[in-house]
Amino acid sequence: MSELFRRTFAEINLDHLAHNFFEIQKVAGFDRFLCPMVKANGYGHGDVQIAKHLEKCGVENLGVCLIEEGLLLRKSGVQSDILVFRGFDKYGAQKILDHHMIPVVSTWDQIHCLESIADDVVSVHLKFNTGMNRLGFDPDQAEQLFTYFKNSKKLKLKSILSHFFNGEDAYLENGESKKQTDQLALLLNFFKPLNVFAHLLNSGGIASLAKVNNDSNHYLQKNNWGFRPGLILYGYQPKNIFSELNLKPVMSLKSVVNNIRDVKKGESVSYGAKWIAGRDSKIAVVPIGYADGVHRMLSNKNLALFSGQLVPIVGRICMDFLMLDVTDVLLKKQNKKYDDEEVVLFGYDQDGQFLSAEKAAEAAQSITWEMLTSVGERVPRLFKGGAEL
Ligand SMILES: Cc1ncc(COP(=O)(O)O)c(C=O)c1O
Numbered sequence: 045m046s047e048l049f050r051r052t053f054a055e056i057n058l059d060h061l062a063h064n065f066f067e068i069q070k071v072a073g074f075d076r077f078l079c080p081m082v083k084a085n086g087y088g089h090g091d092v093q094i095a096k097h098l099e100k101c102g103v104e105n106l107g108v109c110l111i112e113e114g115l116l117l118r119k120s121g122v123q124s125d126i127l128v129f130r131g132f133d134k135y136g137a138q139k140i141l142d143h144h145m146i147p148v149v150s151t152w153d154q155i156h157c158l159e160s161i162a163d164d165v166v167s168v169h170l171k172f173n174t175g176m177n178r179l180g181f182d183p184d185q186a187e188q189l190f191t192y193f194k195n196s197k198k199l200k201l202k203s204i205l206s207h208f209f210n211g212e213d214a215y216l217e218n219g220e221s222k223k224q225t226d227q228l229a230l231l232l233n234f235f236k237p238l239n240v241f242a243h244l245l246n247s248g249g250i251a252s253l254a255k256v257n258n259d260s261n262h263y264l265q266k267n268n269w270g271f272r273p274g275l276i277l278y279g280y281q282p283k284n285i286f287s288e289l290n291l292k293p294v295m296s297l298k299s300v301v302n303n304i305r306d307v308k309k310g311e312s313v314s315y316g317a318k319w320i321a322g323r324d325s326k327i328a329v330v331p332i333g334y335a336d337g338v339h340r341m342l343s344n345k346n347l348a349l350f351s352g353q354l355v356p357i358v359g360r361i362c363m364d365f366l367m368l369d370v371t372d373v374l375l376k377k378q379n380k381k382y383d384d385e386e387v388v389l390f391g392y393d394q395d396g397q398f399l400s401a402e403k404a405a406e407a408a409q410s411i412t413w414e415m416l417t418s419v420g421e422r423v424p425r426l427f428k429g430g431a432e433l
Pocket of ligand 1: 245246
C-alpha cells in the first residue's frame, strides 16, 4: 500500500463480507450452485481481495462480467471457477480457455467460436432471455440448442440460466419474476436429459427466498435455483423486500477534515453560490469529491457523519472537495479540536454509528449498486478484519 497523503479511503470490512456470505449460505444450503458476483471491481470493494477472502470462506465459483476482470483474478492467484457473463469473440474465447475460465454463452457465434478452438472438453453455461432483453438465447431456440449440446463432443453443457429484471418482486406469486421463473422451469425440464442444473437468483431473488422460507409451497422453493448474489454480499438488500437476512455493509467511505472555515452570514459556499449561510457558520472542508464517487447530485442534499453526528453537505460538491456545515456540532463542543476529524460519507464511523449508502442513493436518485460501484479508482481500499473464519 502506497503512502496516504490524503486520508480519503474506502474501508472494507472482510469480517462483514464473510458474515454476509454465511447468511446467504444459510438460505442456500449446501447442495445449491452458489456464484458470488465480483464484477465491477467486486462492486467497488476490490475484486482480488474480495475473491480471495470468499475463497477462504469456501467459495468455488465467482462471477465476472469482463474477460479482463477474470484475467486479473487468475493472475492474482484466484483458483475458483470464474464464470464470464458478458460474452466474447474468438480472441476472447481463446483467453477464456487459456486461463481456465468458464464461458456463459448467449449466441450461436459464441458456441461456434468455442467449438472451433477447443482442444479439450469445455464446460459451458447457457443463458436464456426470459424478459430482461439484454443477453441470452430466446427460448424458441431451445430445441436446436438441445440437439446441438446432445451431440457436441467438445462442449459440455453444465447449466442453463437467466436473469431477473425485477428481482424485488420475486417474493410475490404474481410478479414479473414469477413469470421469468416459470419460463426457466420449463426450459430446465426440457434440458433435464442433459443432466443440467439452473441458476437464476440475484439479490432480489435470494432475499425473496429468505422471506418466504417458511412457505414450502412458494414457487421459489422449487428447482433448487442456483444463487448469483451481488448486492447482498456487500451488505445491502434491494429495497422493499424486508427479508430477515441479517446483513452488514462491507464498505465505509471515509475522509478526514482538511480545514475548517468561518463563513459569515450571507456569504456563499462553493461553485455557483448554491448555498448561502443563514448565520455565521463553521464549514468543514473535506478532501473527497465527485472524482472520488460522491455524486454531484448530492450537493445540498445529503448528510455525512462528523464527530458522531449527521451534518449537511452544503454547496456544490467539487471534483476533489465537499463542504459540511458543522456549526451546530462545534457550538456544542467548543473546546474540542476538529482538525483531523473523521468524516463518513456512508458506512460506519469509529464508534460504530452507521450511515446507509441507501440514503445517498435515494438523495442522488440512484441505486445502492451505483453508490458502491462508483467509488473512484483513486480512492484506496483499506482492508480490515479477515483473520477469523
Ligand atoms: C447475470 C447477473 N447475475 C447476478 C447479478 C447480481 O445482481 P445483484 O447485485 O442484484 O445481486 C448480476 C448483476 O447485475 C448479473 O448481471
